[in-house]
Amino acid sequence: MSQLFTPRAVGPLTLRNRIVIAPMCQYSAIDGVPQPWHVQHLGRLAVSGAGLVIVEATGVEAAGRISPADTGLWNDDQEAAFAALISGIRTYSDTPIGIQLGHAGRKASTTPPWIGNRSVTPEEGAWTTFAPSALPFRDDWHTPVELDEAGMQRIIDAFVSxxxxxxxxxxxxxELHAAHGYLLSEFLSPVANHRTDQYxxxxxxxxxxxxxxxQAMRDAWPRDKALGARFNGSDWVEDGIALEEVQAFARALHDMGYDYLHVSTGGNVARAHIPGGEPGYQLPFAEAVKAAVPEANVIAVGMIYEPEQAEAIIAGGKADFIGIARAVLDDPNWPHHAATALGQPESLPNQYARATQTTWPAYDRIHG
Known part of the structure; x- marks a missing residue:
């Protein structure tokens, strides 16, 4: 039996396998409201055979969006659109659907990557950004306002809402977003946080x-629903967050009652050299978190794209779940293809059943 395709509980939620489709920004919302693009994108992933699908980083307030085209969840229109999206998926899929809630901090008010990944200009609707310290991410990006206590409380209230x-x-x-150089990650990292007060x-x-x-999120989110967090294992610079600090943060989240720990890296330093082309380049940080908090559910992510690679990670106890992102953009049936590669039951929906390994003679010619 493949370990990748064994069920496992995440708090009150049991996933049918260990494949998690990680949040992926689509930069296609209007005023924070998901659009038909999101309907087809998430609907397709909901029938991929994955154990869990997590919706992209979604701003908890307008100032917390990465770009003007980010999804948001601070008003009734956004809530209604997400409710309709989930309701539609439930007519054809029981795959659990999560959402990543975050605040972009000093990396807010920027353009989608295909427009240049730069700060939004005043003519384009730029807004005030906020951070632990008044340090821009890059010299040509907005300089953020240093958060005071009132600003921090406003953001806590926005997460709870x-x-x-x-x-x-x-x-x-x-999923609480504390990775990739966004606001909570900025507080955690000494390269972005130069405060001299209690923070x-x-x-x-x-x-x-x-x-x-x-803690506010743990208090607000019901215990019969799953709650997790994504955070950085490294800033990829010598003066960045230390691994023992990452492990301490992971332990604190687990002891607080978080149901899983999703370990990523990078995003706090524009100059950092990240070996993003190396298979499993972030896995050592997930392993370190698993070693420090062995009873926790840990998700490993980052250039994991071969079924055998994913299987070895789970079977070796290095992590409990595998986060798939760009691999599933390239191949929306990645979980199904992984199942057949590992000799597991095929998982395509009935409507696609004529394209399985056992029903389509061309399958093996294409997939080997």
Whole structure:
């Protein structure tokens, strides 16, 4: 029996396999409202055979969007659109659907990547950005406003409100976004957080605000729904977050009642050299978190695209789930193809059943 295709519980939610489709920004929303693009994109992933699909990073307030085209969950129109999207998926798929809630911090008010990945100009509707310190991500990006206590409380309240909207919209899971150089990741990292008050300096101080947000989310999100967090294992620079700090943050989240820990890297330093072309390049950080919190559910992500590679990670106890992103954009049936490659039952929906390994003579010629 393939370990990749064994069920496992994530808190109150049991996933049928260990494949998680990680959040992937689509930069296709209008005023934070998901559009028909999101309907087809997420609907297709919901029938891919994955154990869980997580919706892209979604801003908890307008200032928290990465770009003007990000999804949001701070008003009724956005909530209603997500509710309709989930309701539609439920007519043909029971795959659990989660949503990643986040705040972009100093990396907000930027353009989608295909427009240049630059700061939005005033003529394009630029807005004020916020961060732990008044340090721009790059010299040519917006300089953020350093958050004061009132601003931090506003953001905590926005996370809690967005969690309530996610619950009403019908999501099965919420993921707290504390990775990739966005706001909570900025607080955690010494390269982005230069504060000298109780929220900066020592690792304990840098964790203080992210853990306040995490606790507020844990208090707001019901225990009969799954709750997880994504955070960085490394900034890929010597003066970045230390691995022991990552492990301490992971332990704090787990002890708080988080159901899984999703380990990523990067995004706090524009100059960082990230070996993103190496298979499994982020896996050592997930392994380190698993070693520090062995009882936790850990998701590994990052250039994991071969079924045998994913199987070895799970079978070797290096992580409990595999996050798939660009591999499933390239091949929306990646979970199905992984199942057949590992000798597991085929998982395509009935409507596609004529294209399986056992029903289509060309399958093996194409997939080997």
């Amino acid at each position: 967005a969690a309530g909207r996610a619950l009403r919209a019908g999501f099965d899971l919420v 900066g300096g020592s690792p304990e101080n840098r964790m203080r605000f992210p853990l306040r947000v995490a």
